[in-house]
Amino acid sequence: MNCLEFRRLVTIDPRTRDKEALEHRRQCASCDAMYQRTMATETLLERAVNVGVPNNLGSNILARHYAEHTSRTRAWKRISLNAIAASLILAAGVGLGMKFSGSASNALPYYVLQHVYDELPLLTSTRPMDPASLQKTLREEHLKISHIENLKYAGACAFRNGRSVHMVVQGEAGPVTVLLMPEETVKKRMTISDPRFTGIISPAPHGSLAVIGEKQEPIEKVEHQIRQEVQWL
Amino acid sequence: MFSRRKDRQFTLLVEAWSADLFRYAVWLCRDRSLAEELVQETFLRAWKGIDSLKDPAATRSWLITILRRELFRVHGKAKLAISDVDTADLIDPDFHQGVGLTMELRKALDSLPDDYKEPLLLQILGGFSCEEIADMTDSSKGAVMTRLFRARDKMRKFLEASSSEEFMENQT
Numbered sequence: 001m002n003c004l005e006f007r008r009l010v011t012i013d014p015r016t017r018d019k020e021a022l023e024h025r026r027q028c029a030s031c032d033a034m035y036q037r038t039m040a041t042e043t044l045l046e047r048a049v050n051v052g053v054p055n056n057l058g059s060n061i062l063a064r065h066y067a068e069h070t071s072r073t074r075a076w077k078r079i080s081l082n083a084i085a086a087s088l089i090l091a092a093g094v095g096l097g098m099k100f101s102g103s104a105s106n107a108l109p110y111y112v113l114q115h116v117y118d119e120l121p122l123l124t125s126t127r128p129m130d131p132a133s134l135q136k137t138l139r140e141e142h143l144k145i146s147h148i149e150n151l152k153y154a155g156a157c158a159f160r161n162g163r164s165v166h167m168v169v170q171g172e173a174g175p176v177t178v179l180l181m182p183e184e185t186v187k188k189r190m191t192i193s194d195p196r197f198t199g200i201i202s203p204a205p206h207g208s209l210a211v212i213g214e215k216q217e218p219i220e221k222v223e224h225q226i227r228q229e230v231q232w233l
Numbered sequence: 234m235f236s237r238r239k240d241r242q243f244t245l246l247v248e249a250w251s252a253d254l255f256r257y258a259v260w261l262c263r264d265r266s267l268a269e270e271l272v273q274e275t276f277l278r279a280w281k282g283i284d285s286l287k288d289p290a291a292t293r294s295w296l297i298t299i300l301r302r303e304l305f306r307v308h309g310k311a312k313l314a315i316s317d318v319d320t321a322d323l324i325d326p327d328f329h330q331g332v333g334l335t336m337e338l339r340k341a342l343d344s345l346p347d348d349y350k351e352p353l354l355l356q357i358l359g360g361f362s363c364e365e366i367a368d369m370t371d372s373s374k375g376a377v378m379t380r381l382f383r384a385r386d387k388m389r390k391f392l393e394a395s396s397s398e399e400f401m402e403n404q405t
Contacts, residue, residue, distance in 0.1 A: 011389075012381045013356065013363065041392055042357075048338035049357050051259055053252040054269055061247050061276050124269070 006031050014042045060124050063196070108184060108201055109192040111160055112210045116177050116197060122153050122168050123175040141165050141182055142206065144231040160184070169222060176213035176222050180230065182206045205232035243280055250296055251276070253358055258300060260354050263343070271307070275300040294365050297355070301369065334395065341391045349384035352377050 001009075001020040006028070009021050014035075025032050054060075137156045138145060143165060145154075150170035157166040162183030168175050177199075184201075186208045192199040199212030200219055209230075211223045251272055258268035278299050286295060342350060351370060355361045363381065367374045 008382065011385050012378050015360070041389060044334065044338060044392070045342075045353075045357055045388060048335050048342060049256065049260065049354060051256055051339075053255050054265070057255055057269065057272070058247050058251045060269075061251055061273055062244060064273055065243070065247075065277060065280060121270075121273070125266075 003028060003031055007034060010035055010038050014038045064120050108186060108208075109190055112179060112199070112201060112212065113192055113194055113197065115157070115159060115164075115166075115179065116212050119157065119166065119177075122166065123177070125153055125168070137165060141180065142233045143180060143182075144233055146229055146231070148229050149225070169225075171213050171217045171222055173216040174214040176211060176217055176219075178222070178226055179210040179212075180204070181208050181210065182232075184208045239283060243276075243283060246279065246283075246292065246296070247276055250293060253293070254296055254300055257297065257354055257358050258304070260342075260358075261301075261304060261347075261351070271300055271303055274303050274307075278303065293359055294361065294369055297359065298369050337395060338388075338391075341388060345384055345387060349380050349387070352380050353384040353388075356381060 001024045003024075006021055006024045009016055009018060010031075025035055134154050137154070141156065141163065148167070148169060151167060152170055152175060153166070153168040155166055157164050157179075159179065159181060160183075162181070164182075164184075165180040167178040167180070169178060170176070181204075184207050186201055186203055189200060189202040192201065192210070192212060196215065197212050198215050198217065198219060199210060200223060201208055201210045202223065203209075209223070209226065211219050211226065213219055213222065254272045254275060255268055258271045259265055262268055262271065275296060279296060282299075286292060342353070345353070352366045355366045355369065361369070363374050363377045366372075366381075367377045370377070372380075
């Protein structure tokens with residue numbers, strides 16, 4: 001390998017392990033000096049390309065992955081259970097001439113948690129909110145918010161057969177989901193818990209309010225803040 | 234269905250490669266939020282194909298290939314052509330923050346044509362060989378070598394000019 005070939009190779013790939021190149025460097029002081037300069041540049045470039053990585057990038061990926069697979073599994077289970085339940089109800093109704101009606105409020109914590117998992121990317125979303133769009137959404141749901149500290153996201157969501165206002169606020173242990181559900185009535189306060197999240201659902205002037213955060217989150221504090229700052233019109 | 238082995242393999246992949254993939258993505262799309270979403274999508278797709286991954290040594294290039302496809306699927310290759318778009322809409326305000334020469338180098342790197350910038354990033358961030366870069370970018374090895382040579386030559390000239398300016402400033 002001559003000097004020209006060596007310099008071209010090192011310019012293309014400074015970390016080359018080509019045996020002929022290594023041998024040439026040992027024998028040629030001028031090319032070795034060129035190599036040292038190239039490696040100094042390489043160090044600067046390495047420093048420049050190493051842009052900062054978001055905190056919890058890995059755990060966010062795993063959380064979303066876990067949530068997507070969990071929700072799919074749950075969705076299949078739900079479909080299966082609903083199918084069985086529907087078959088039994090239909091059979092009973094046809095056979096015995098009975099009418100079936102029941103309250104779904106006992107299942108509300110399950111649906112709330114399911115919704116949080118379905119919308120998990122909102123917890124880490126950093127997209128800026130459009131204030132005009134937010135106010136429009138709130139007006140449509142007969143709600144008014146003066147100011148919520150650490151509000152990261154707010155928007156309207158389909159929830160079961162109705163709608164909800166879905167907000168994410170920054171809590172002490174991580175992002176906290178707040179659902180204002182005008183069409184979901186509960187008679188008393190309910191708690192929510194799974195391996196990752198903890199939360200509450202409680203009666204509101206119209207419908208109900210759900211607050212769900214990470215296990216260590218002081219949920220009551222966030223709930224208190226929301227009740228102070230949200231007006232049900 | 235989850236299997237513990239597959240789950241563990243996936244966790245290791247995320248822990249080992251998510252940061253590098255994010256850096257690569259943020260250089261390509263110059264938007265940290267979008268880069269994070271791309272990395273998330275890449276790993277979701279990787280999970281589906283993880284059983285087909287036979288050669289552990291090929292893991293990084295496999296992930297990079299998924300990420301590139303995802304970026305092109307979502308935004309189209311045309312959007313990566315810096316000269317064709319208003320970069321003010323794309324660049325994260327924090328992206329060019331840095332100290333002194335590092336910041337200047339980032340701007341210089343960012344101003345390279347994508348055809349030059351991408352192989353250079355793959356080489357510096359991923360440590361990929363010219364053959365591997367050629368496979369990932371659907372190019373010939375010769376084309377990759379030419380692009381790397383030109384990219385590095387531009388960066389070298391930029392640094393030499395920077396050093397001269399600094400020297401001149403110190404003299405005055």
